[in-house]
């Protein structure tokens with residue numbers, strides 16, 4: 690697995706620092722709110738697990754899973770719900786938690802869907818932002834760090850469902866994905 694990594698982009702310690710900083714800011718912003726953290730499976734699980742423990746105000750958590758149709762997914766923008774939230778959203782201040790904001794298709798779909806359910810508020814939180822790749826006009830309210838347009842894996846991010854368990858974020862060797 691480590692042989693497939695060209696270089697480490699963000700160490701475990703660096704990531705922990707970012708997450709602590711985000712947790713502090715969110716705790717400050719949500720101290721008088723009714724926070725419900727919504728994790729978008731599967732990529733956000735590692736970030737979510739660390740971020741929720743960096744938050745010092747009361748909060749609830751829920752999970753949803755979406756997938757794109759076929760292989761033309763990211764360009765078609767067609768997304769379907771694989772697992773929906775369990776909690777009705779009325780009265781909650783939602784924080785949607787993502788690992789990476791790339792084209793923006795996934796988050797814009799989720800944002801529109803959750804908005805229609807009438808929560809008190811919705812904000813978007815992403816650990817990584819790849820603004821160069823954006824095809825939809827969407828920005829996150831909380832961004833850990835911007836990343837270059839490279840194939841990154843680890844800390845939840847996968848290639849072909851692998852490498853999510855790496856504790857750091859690395860750049861994949863092009864030969865691994867046929868680049």
Ligand code: PRP
Pocket residue numbers: 729730731732733756757763787788789790791792793794795796847
């Ligand atoms: C990845 C990532 C984001 C999304 C970002 O998820 O975790 O959810 O793509 O890309 P976008 O901004 O272009 O929509 P993916 O669909 O690979 O599923 P996964 O989280 O299960 O890996």
Ligand code: MN
Pocket residue numbers: 729730731732733
């Ligand atoms: Mn994802």
Ligand code: MG
Pocket residue numbers: 732846847
């Ligand atoms: Mg993925």
